[in-house]
Amino acid sequence: MGHEKVVVIGAGPAGLAAAGQLKLYGIDPLVFECDEPGGLLLNACSVINYPGTPGGISGRKLAKLFSLPERIAFTEVTDLSRRNMLYHIESKAGVVAALAVVVASGTVPVRISVPGVAEDCIHYDVKNLLDNPGSSIAVIGGGDAALDYAMSLSSGFTVNVYARGDFSKVVPHLLDKVRKIRSIMLHPESLPKNSFSEDLVIAAVGRTARVDFISEKLLSSPPADGSFHMCGDCRNGMYRQTAIAVGNGVEAAMKTARYLKKTENGK
Ligand SMILES: Cc1cc2nc3c(=O)[nH]c(=O)nc-3n(C[C@H](O)[C@H](O)[C@H](O)COP(=O)(O)OP(=O)(O)OC[C@H]3O[C@@H](n4cnc5c(N)ncnc54)[C@H](O)[C@@H]3O)c2cc1C
Structure with a gap:
């Protein structure tokens, strides 16, 4: 020892x-x-x-x-x-x-299951996704981390951010910045959701x-x-x-x- x-x-x-x-x-x-x-x-x-x-x-x-x-x-x-x-x-x-x-x-990270998405297609951090851009990705979560992930991914993906709430907990500076990025779509009060069209999901729910x-x-x-x-x-x-x-x-x-x-x- x-x-x-x-x-x-x-x-x-x-x-x-x-x-x-x-x-x-x-x-x-x-x-x-x-x-x-x-x-x-x-x-x-x-x-x-x-x-x-x-x-x-x-x-x-x-x-x-x-x-x-x-x-x-x-x-x-x-x-x-x-x-x-x-x-x-x-x-x-x-x-x-x-x-x-x-x-x-x-x-x-708090782990989740997502209807219709295989467990290995649900990610919890972005660092391994940035080198493999794709067509579209779903970000699940309505806080600062979810929107920061969306920003990271916005140059390689079309990003849909789905949240239970209305993004009102997000730091205003960050929300303003994200709203100006054309490849990010915010979907407030859209969860729970029965299915997702995106193949890849990144979860930031806590x-x-x-x-x-x-x-x-x-x-x-x-x-x-x-x-x-x-x-x-x-x-x-x-x-x-x-x-x-x-x-x-x-x-x-x-x-x-x-x-x-x-x-x-x-x-
Ligand atoms: C998307 C995102 C955006 C953020 N933006 C900001 C920001 O704008 N401003 C800001 O101030 N903060 C931001 N943060 C938060 C910031 O990253 C964290 O507060 C900070 O990294 C915490 O540091 P830490 O050392 O406590 O923990 P961590 O950074 O989590 O480091 C813990 C380390 O311990 C290692 N470890 C854990 N368990 C073990 C073990 N059993 N054996 C060996 N190693 C172990 C882990 O691998 C890890 O490297 C952000 C976080 C995220 C996810």
Whole structure:
């Protein structure tokens, strides 16, 4: 079993910010990432609210601006628990023990079934669709993510956005922008629907925290000694934004460094 000071789970904005801040304290965390560094940001067409990016920036470009940690284990953490003051982080690569953990695992999409559409034709993110443009695609959802997906796809597809409501929850700036794109058609109050003419569907009907790998004990009574932090979208409920995730990551790292100093000093 390997031994680490700090393990960070997830290399999205929160995890990368945490790892970067830890480095300033001379701590070189082991970061676990089961997909691509950058996380959900890689799906964002245009991020307009991140400080220092006047006029907006694509999520992929913004993600590239984040420094990568020196050590990334590209594997999924399948179990996280704590025994005898040590965290046990289990993955296909084996078990690692750590003094402290920062969980920055983001979210998973709410999955749906769509009448007449095979399960493997329902997508939940755009990053794998952009290289394979087609004729038309249905976007299901009436929030910011659905309209951001529609914008991403609008150069390669005719996009129909179907929503239960009237798009009134969408940030007005985004709604105005989408309304000006001719290849996007908005269909308010059009769900539920019995059939779709599009072959491809992308669903953006909500996301939930990705915490299935965390032991019930850690989730229900997280240690308050400063050794365990959850940050970013996995803990932020409806306030899921990159700048918030980054701030959470930095805060988690500062608190972790304090915890380690305290334990090293035997206090
Ligand atoms: C379409 C869309 C548009 C958006 N637009 C904006 C915007 O304009 N402005 C804005 O501020 N925000 C925007 N966001 C939100 C932004 O992308 C998120 O708030 C941000 O990415 C959250 O960062 P995070 O690090 O908390 O989580 P994530 O980015 O989700 O990163 C989590 C990472 O952890 C990894 N991971 C999860 N579980 C495990 C595990 N068990 N083992 C190993 N690795 C794991 C994942 O693979 C992922 O890389 C948008 C999101 C979407 C979907």
